[in-house]
Amino acid sequence: MIGVIYWSGTGNTAAMAEAIGKGIADAGQEVVVKSVSEITADEAAAFDKLALGCADMGAEQLEEMEFEPFYTALEGKLSGKQVILFGSYGWGGTWLDDWAERVKAAGANIVADNLPVFGAPDDAAIADCEARGKALAEA
Numbered sequence: 001m002i003g004v005i006y007w008s009g010t011g012n013t014a015a016m017a018e019a020i021g022k023g024i025a026d027a028g029q030e031v032v033v034k035s036v037s038e039i040t041a042d043e044a045a046a047f048d049k050l051a052l053g054c055a056d057m058g059a060e061q062l063e064e065m066e067f068e069p070f071y072t073a074l075e076g077k078l079s080g081k082q083v084i085l086f087g088s089y090g091w092g093g094t095w096l097d098d099w100a101e102r103v104k105a106a107g108a109n110i111v112a113d114n115l116p117v118f119g120a121p122d123d124a125a126i127a128d129c130e131a132r133g134k135a136l137a138e139a
């Protein structure tokens with residue numbers, strides 16, 4: 001079972017999460033797609049493979065009310081896991097790079113390139129999401 005967990009304010013990152021979930025399912029793996037409000041860090045830590053997504057918020061940061069506390073609680077439990085990172089941004093787009101450094105420092109393996117998408121994912125971005133899901137499923 002693979003977990004896809006995300007925060008999305010206006011639906012763009014949520015659409016990416018659904019497409020990543022489709023890619024995982026198409027690759028023949030079971031998948032759960034959940035908004036961060038629907039899952040605890042302990043529950044998320046039960047997955048060996050995780051696709052984590054958060055829109056670019058604040059000043060090139062994770063959303064701080066809900067997602068940052070969730071991720072901070074999960075961070076100490078990520079060692080040895082297979083992870084991909086994704087999310088939508090509006091004008092910057094560097095937040096995933098900083099986040100990936102944290103994930104690597106926590107001892108997890110980033111198994112496919114980060115996937116930042118400008119605004120709402122178009123058809124090409126949806127295809128990229130599906131491909132990332134497949135890559136995670138096969139990692």
Ligand SMILES: Cc1cc2nc3c(=O)[nH]c(=O)nc-3n(C[C@H](O)[C@H](O)[C@H](O)COP(=O)(O)O)c2cc1C
Pocket residue numbers: 007008009010011012013014054055056057058059060061088089090091092093118119120
């Ligand atoms: C309060 C707020 C802060 C934001 N900060 C950033 C930012 O620092 N860098 C950036 O590229 N986009 C920023 N954005 C734009 C969002 O990342 C962008 O609208 C994105 O598509 C939202 O994705 P979502 O639909 O999954 O919430 C911000 C948006 C809001 C509402």
